[in-house]
Amino acid sequence: MLIRDAKKGISHDIWEVSRREGVSADQLRGLLASGQVVIPKNVARNFPARAIGKYMSxxxxxxxxxxxxxxxxxxxxxxxxxxxxxxxxxxxxxxxxxxxxxxxxxxxxxxxxxxxxxxxxxxxxxxxxxxxxxxxxxxxxxxxxxxxxxxxxxxxxxxxxxxxxxxxxxxxxxxxxxxxxxxxxxxxxxxxxxxxxxxxxxxxxxxxxxxxxxxxxxxxxxxxxxxxxxxxxxxxxxxxxxxxxxxxxxxxxxxxxxxxxxxxxxxxxxxxxxxxxxxxxxxxxxxxxxxxxxxxxxxxxxxxxxxxxxxxxxxxxxxxxxxxxxxxxxxxxxxxxxxxxxxxxxxxxxxxxxxQRELARARDLDMSRARGGLDWAKQYELAIDPEKARNIRETRMTASDACSMCGDLCAIKIVKDALKESKR
Ligand code: SF4
CATH class of the missing domain: 3.20.20.540 (Radical SAM ThiC family, central domain)
Known part of the structure; x- marks a missing residue:
């Protein structure tokens, strides 16, 4: 049993979930044992466990x-x-x-x-x-x-x-x-x-x-x-x-x-x-x-x-x-x-x-960096719905490497180029 197991020590599921959730295995074990976190998983099933509760995503x-x-x-x-x-x-x-x-x-x-x-x-x-x-x-x-x-x-x-x-x-x-x-x-x-x-x-x-x-x-x-x-x-x-x-x-x-x-x-x-x-x-x-x-x-x-x-x-x-x-x-x-x-x-x-704050915000930060660098592949990778993001951009392309919202008047490009120029 998951709670009983958690009271005894760190099982494979606890270890796996803790790694994914960015918490320590011992902390997760304690949260499971106290009932503040659950891992719904019938004894008859085998799939990657997911935890629900305090400190979990x-x-x-x-x-x-x-x-x-x-x-x-x-x-x-x-x-x-x-x-x-x-x-x-x-x-x-x-x-x-x-x-x-x-x-x-x-x-x-x-x-x-x-x-x-x-x-x-x-x-x-x-x-x-x-x-x-x-x-x-x-x-x-x-x-x-x-x-x-x-x-x-x-x-x-x-x-x-x-x-x-x-x-x-x-x-x-x-x-x-x-x-x-x-x-x-x-x-x-x-x-x-x-x-x-x-x-x-x-x-x-x-x-x-x-x-x-x-x-x-x-x-x-x-x-x-x-x-x-x-x-x-x-x-x-x-x-x-x-x-x-x-x-x-x-x-x-x-x-x-x-x-x-x-x-x-x-x-x-x-x-x-x-x-x-x-x-x-x-x-x-x-x-x-x-x-x-x-x-x-x-x-x-x-x-x-x-x-x-x-x-x-x-x-x-x-x-x-x-x-x-x-x-x-x-x-x-x-x-x-x-x-x-x-x-x-x-x-x-x-x-x-x-x-979860740090992990979640890191993803937002990565997206902002990809956006600032006009790195479209990375933006799709980080998007919650990559398929939709890719489809919108790629069916309405522009000749420039920006997007068709502003095209050659891309604000990101203009400021980047201006900063580069001023440095020179
Ligand atoms: S074209 Fe406009 S909307 Fe598109 S990436 Fe550049 S600044 Fe953003």
């Missing part, structure tokens, strides 16, 4: 998955490939189509990054109606996903009767927008019973420990619009998640915590720092945050603005948002666009993140 996740209306597993695997090509550090399968097993099993086999799932979607699809799922359906799906090699799962354990009570007493504009949160609430209300994932959390920990499955403690109460941000229901859930993080650590199970959602710009910092504090500095996985509600078609940009600010305050893992957010299932092109834009947000956050 900000990671990004891309969501793929079938729906009833777009039900082609091969397309979703292809979207995952596109996401990884453009820099996704993890892929989540959110399939709810007819063959849920197909996408997950192919991702685990064919994609070399951590794979996450939301097993309650699978459990819900096993019954005609969400409320007819049994507790066994939920845990059997979790077991099945863990056995298949899934590296992390979202489990909405913090949606409890008391969270629900807060929601009732403090009504929202959009109630609940998390799919897993909605399933759980519908189930609890219909069956008049507590959330099985909360009630039988020890059983969940047993399964997770057996497979080294990282638990991503889901935010079923994440606000779905600016007006609902940072309310009692949301923070009631966070308080519960903080307690569950403690129970994970007692059993050496890796855990991270998911967060909002839609958050006004001036609440992002407080929201992130409060969540970090309440969850004992657990790695924080944010779904956005979206800092305005009025830009459908451009929500990837809205998410990137929120994501970079959240990263500055300590968010560790950003979930990609695509241009189709709130509108439709994303295409492969939406995934490419969303991944690149989220990667930019993650890098921007790293330029100010403790532990």
């Amino acid at each position: 900000t990671k990004i996740n891309a969501n793929v998955g079938t729906s009833k209306d777009y039900d082609n597993p091969a397309d979703e695997v292809e979207k995952a490939r596109v996401a990884v090509k453009y820099g996704a550090d993890a892929v989540m399968d959110l399939s709810t189509g007819s063959d849920i097993d197909a996408v997950r099993r192919r991702l685990v086999k064919e994609i070399d990054v951590p794979v996450g799932t939301v097993p309650i979607y699978h459990a819900a699809r096993k019954r005609k109606n969400v409320v007819d799922m049994s507790s066994d359906d939920i845990f059997n799906s979790i077991r099945e996903h863990a056995k298949d090699g899934v590296d992390f799962i979202t489990v909405h354990c913090g949606v409890t009767m008391s969270t629900l009570d807060r929601l009732r007493r403090d009504p929202r504009v959009m109630n609940v927008v998390s799919r897993g949160g909605a399933f759980t609430i519908a189930w609890m209300l219909h069956n008049e019973a507590e959330n099985p994932l909360y009630e039988e959390f020890d059983y969940l920990l047993e399964i997770a420990a057996e497979h080294d499955l990282t638990l991503s403690l889901g935010d079923g109460m994440r606000p779905g619009c600016m007006a609902d941000a940072s309310d009692r229901a949301q923070f009631m859930e966070v308080i519960t998640l903080g307690e569950l993080v403690g129970r994970c650590r007692e059993k050496d199970v890796q855990s991270m915590v998911e967060g909002p959602g839609h958050v006004p710009l001036d609440e992002v910092g407080t929201s992130v720092s409060t969540m970090k504090k309440l969850t004992r500095d657990a790695p924080l996985y944010l779904l956005g945050p979206l800092v305005t509600d009025i830009a459908p078609g451009y929500d990837h940009i809205v998410g990137a603005i929120g994501g970079s600010i959240a990263g500055m305050y300590g968010a560790d893992f950003l979930c990609m948002v695509t241009p189709s957010e709130h509108l439709a299932l994303p295409t492969a092109d939406d995934i490419r666009e969303g991944t690149v834009v989220t990667k930019i947000a993650a890098h921007v956050a790293d330029t100010v993140k403790e532990g």
Whole structure:
């Protein structure tokens, strides 16, 4: 087990990751052992490990998955490939189509990054109606996903009767927008019973420990619009998640915590720092945050603005948002666009993140030097999306060695030549 191994010494994964992240192996070992960093990696899988959490570079996740209306597993695997090509550090399968097993099993086999799932979607699809799922359906799906090699799962354990009570007493504009949160609430209300994932959390920990499955403690109460941000229901859930993080650590199970959602710009910092504090500095996985509600078609940009600010305050893992957010299932092109834009947000956050600032800024400095030297090959190499940068320049070339923006009036060239002349 990763945490137990980290408590003993420095494993190959720790050594490899520390080298890539620019931290010492001993520091990473300590962060893993304390739970401030996770390395989602099922015991059954073998791929280059990635660390998420304190002092690590900000990671990004891309969501793929079938729906009833777009039900082609091969397309979703292809979207995952596109996401990884453009820099996704993890892929989540959110399939709810007819063959849920197909996408997950192919991702685990064919994609070399951590794979996450939301097993309650699978459990819900096993019954005609969400409320007819049994507790066994939920845990059997979790077991099945863990056995298949899934590296992390979202489990909405913090949606409890008391969270629900807060929601009732403090009504929202959009109630609940998390799919897993909605399933759980519908189930609890219909069956008049507590959330099985909360009630039988020890059983969940047993399964997770057996497979080294990282638990991503889901935010079923994440606000779905600016007006609902940072309310009692949301923070009631966070308080519960903080307690569950403690129970994970007692059993050496890796855990991270998911967060909002839609958050006004001036609440992002407080929201992130409060969540970090309440969850004992657990790695924080944010779904956005979206800092305005009025830009459908451009929500990837809205998410990137929120994501970079959240990263500055300590968010560790950003979930990609695509241009189709709130509108439709994303295409492969939406995934490419969303991944690149989220990667930019993650890098921007790293330029100010403790532990990553020097490495990230060195890349900016290298780019500036290449730009100043009109070294195009180097600029492409350093670009977040080299393909796009090369394509733009090379389809609109100029006779000069500058670019067609100013051509022979290139400011960089003019000043360089003038300085050279004055020296002579
Ligand atoms: S031509 Fe203008 S935009 Fe292009 S490299 Fe020179 S100064 Fe920059």
